[in-house]
Amino acid sequence: MKGILFAILGGICITVQGVANSQIGAGIGTWQAATLTQFTGFVAAFILMLLFRDNSWKRFKDVKPLYLMGGTFAAIVIFSNVTAIHLIGITISISALLIAQLAIAFLTDRFGWFEVEKKKMRPGHFVGIGLMMLGVLILSM
Known part of the structure; x- marks a missing residue:
């Protein structure tokens, strides 16, 4: 049940983020919106990591290089979402x-x-x- 609730939360956030990014993109540009979103996401995640005192990030050397590219996929997601929303709603x-x-x-x-x-x-x-x-x-x- 907990997994379903997190999935629902993620789905809500993807949609709200897409709308917000679309509005940001309309004002300052699509890649600028992706940059701003990635930066604010980094800051929020960093603050939460500090608040929860999660030190597992120190093991990042154990992560395969392919998986370290996850942020790259997120940038493409944001760009694609913003562009699609402008084109098809x-x-x-x-x-x-x-x-x-x-x-x-x-x-x-x-x-x-x-x-x-x-x-x-x-x-x-x-x-x-x-x-x-x-x-x-x-x-x-």
Whole structure:
């Protein structure tokens, strides 16, 4: 249950962040919005790390270089989201984002990418993704 609540919180924040970034991007530019968002996210995470006294960051040398590139993906997420929201609106943008996210998560689980344990996919998984895609098509009409 706790995991579901965190996932819901993350989904809410992705949407609110997309809207906020879109407004920032309209005012100062898309890459500037990504830079500002990444910076404020860094500051917030750093403060929280200090408040919670989490010293596990000292083991960053143990992290594989590919995974240290996570912030790069976040910058691309922000740029893509801002651009998509300006072009097609928030509802379709977030719907497409969620489908793309779900599809990559599905493939990652299925094939064990990024050292994730492989999981067997059931017919319901395929039906669920198909229905989400159909939903986006209907929303975009």
